[in-house]
Amino acid sequence: MSGAGQMLHAFKSIKFNRDQFKNKRSEKKNSFTISNTRKTKFKKVSPEELEIITLEIKEDAKKEFKREIIFYGSITCFTIAIAVLVFLL
Numbered sequence: 107m108s109g110a111g112q113m114l115h116a117f118k119s120i121k122f123n124r125d126q127f128k129n130k131r132s133e134k135k136n137s138f139t140i141s142n143t144r145k146t147k148f149k150k151v152s153p154e155e156l157e158i159i160t161l162e163i164k165e166d167a168k169k170e171f172k173r174e175i176i177f178y179g180s181i182t183c184f185t186i187a188i189a190v191l192v193f194l195l
């Protein structure tokens with residue numbers, strides 16, 4: 107009869123954990139309602155200014171992409187060079 111207390115504790119622990127999980131789930135669901143979300147307000151911009159802003163964003167994205175390609179390309183070349191040197195020595 108020496109295992110009954112341990113099993114009872116295990117069952118109570120599982121039940122407690124299950125109850126805690128349900129409480130967290132309901133809190134998350136209730137905390138994100140439409141009234142709690144923040145509404146973003148944008149400035150009114152003319153179509154010409156909007157096109158200029160769009161072009162600037164696209165140019166910045168192209169520059170960033172080129173920088174990433176150069177960065178990862180140089181790291182790849184450096185890694186290959188080290189692997190070749192280690193393999194040959």
